[in-house]
Amino acid sequence: MDNPPLSNPQISADGALTHLLSTEGLPREILLNILDTASSFLEVSDRDIKKVPLLRGKSVFNLFFENSTRTRTTFEIAAKRLSADVINLDVARSSTSKGETLLDTIDNLVSMHADMFVIRHISSGAPHLIAEHLNRIDRSDIHVINAGDGRHAHPTQGLLDMFTIRHYKKDFSGLKVAIVGDILHSRVARSDIHALNTLGVAEIRVIGPQTLLPAAMKTMGVQVANDLREGVGGCDVIIMLRLQNERMNGALLPSAREYFRCYGLKPEILALARPDAIVMHPGPMNRGTEIDSEVADGSQAVILKQVTFGIAVRMAVMSLLAGN
């Protein structure tokens, strides 16, 4: 079918951000605006009273159809520091198990005067479905933040990774970034790749065995390498991905041990990158599977800083969506 160009459901007709669903198609100026806003929120967390009143009176609903204590907590902290009321719904165990459909759940929460939904779902595209539903029922004043959907996207993680890279490297142009591991199942990798391309890095390399690389990776503007040494050579940034054991069927890799041998980031491999290279990881880490403890705890690792930045970035996203 010859379609007109699709309108990106996260951007309103006048070009403003109404939902945050993916870093794909996120205009550069919006992306940079989020990072700049996050910078201004960074010091809030260092104050004695860690609160600003930007979302006072607003209700943020955390809807996690897939369990994740860590991500949910960071969103909760971010919303609370903006003075929002936070409601955590463990939907994985409640309404859907009673047979209620996803959109019925949403309609009910709309009736409870939600202002923002933070959604994690096991299926790629679920937050799009919800955002389009809200647009359709003329409630695009309620904002959707994708907190991870299937293998598709985890845009706040992508943004906090960009924030971290900018914090340490200042400028994106000229950077060589390696993303290592389970790219196939990784929404983080996809979100990073789209954002890095928009911000104009010199080179993105994805590194992993063929069983963990999507079929048509090269069309996403990346170089593909199967060899870790070759892949990290001369890189400025190395993003390690969690080997998601729960998603492994048993035929993707022979063992965690062999994976570490081939794709684990060890000191001698890190030495092949630029001396000032930073090592990132979205957490939680599997020490000894994708990363050696010496690297994880070493001076080049910025993994815990990512967590701190993550709160500021999520505050920025919520604040901008709320119209501040």
Add this chain to the structure above:
Amino acid sequence: MSKYAGDALSIKNGRVIDPKNHIDRIADIFVQDGRIVAVDSPPPGFVPGGDIDARNWVICPGLVDLSARLGALEPELSAAVGGGITATVCLPDTQPPLDEPGLVERLVRRSAALGLARVVPVGALTQQLAGERLAEMYSLSKAGCVAFSQVQYPIFDTQVLFRAMQYAATFGFAVHLQAQDPCLSRDGVAHDGEFASRRGLPGIPVCAETVAIATALLLAEATGVKLHFGRLSSAAGVALIRKARRAGLNVSCDVAIHHLHLSEDDIGYFDSHARFVPPLRSVGDRNALREAVADGTAALCSDHTPLDEDAKLLPFPDASPGASALELFLPLALKWAEESGLPLETALARVTCDPARILGIDAGNLTVGSAADICVFNPVEVWRVCPETLRSDGKNTPFLGAELTGRVKATLVGGRVVFGGDLVCPPY
């Protein structure tokens, strides 16, 4: 039901296109006692009970659909005749599956009583479609089944597939397969290509289709069974079929109408209406399917799958696959022919005589003496696809809101006007 049942009827001044008999000219058609009795001039003593003025319209054989799910029979058969379809396969993946002669007899009886489109049952190849024990193919054929299929249900044990083909070949029955290896397609929801990589959708590689085709072709060669592949999706799959046919194997195939027009890109932002089994593949695959239909390697089917709204109001991977298509079948075939620069006769052949030949039924032609299953359509009328314009219970289509060209005006089944009865004028 028409009050003209049994009456003589003439359809006048239309452009008669009968691909099987290579007819394409302005003519009149005369129908009596359920049969076509003459073309051009009435037979001696013909007294019409009414006539249809088909000036500027096309008169063609009623369409024959190789693949449809009929859900509630009445609305779907009503949709079929509204789309000019006079005979449609009922796939065996009904609830319960068509694996018992009694179920098939009931389907045949109920559909005949409705007096709408004819239903052509395709029986289950294995009991419960479980892929383990053979269904009673002989008894099922006596009940009315013209072929046997697993639809999308796998046969994990290749020996069972081998035996099923041997058994079908014993009686000369055709086996219809939907070629998708169950292991290679496990958990997949979209073509394993650029789009699924980008959107993070679990992929179904092309080799899921080619491996299944290659296996079935080798088994067909060994057993001599008449084999048909339903709903091909890939260029590589088409290439395998072409090669087998060149080697002399008795094998046919079809392409679902949506796969002629759509590709993986039409999923857009996770549009669940673009979820199909097999998945929409790349533009290159789509173009190869178009060529296969153009040169007659493949026939067309609607792959009609009516679903309620809830089945599509889900995240893309969780939504049910398929689209409502009976009423879009003809206009989408016309659209393809128009875009491909092919004559109307070619488009109509792919939806009339070609599928009839594959099914081994006497349908899809306007030969004098055959049943008067006739479709009359306006080839230039533009209409908008919307829930109100569809007679099917299924309003699920990626073409919702689209304008299509070509609208059915009247449909005759066995000489009875089952759609467009208001067009019949009393004789002067």
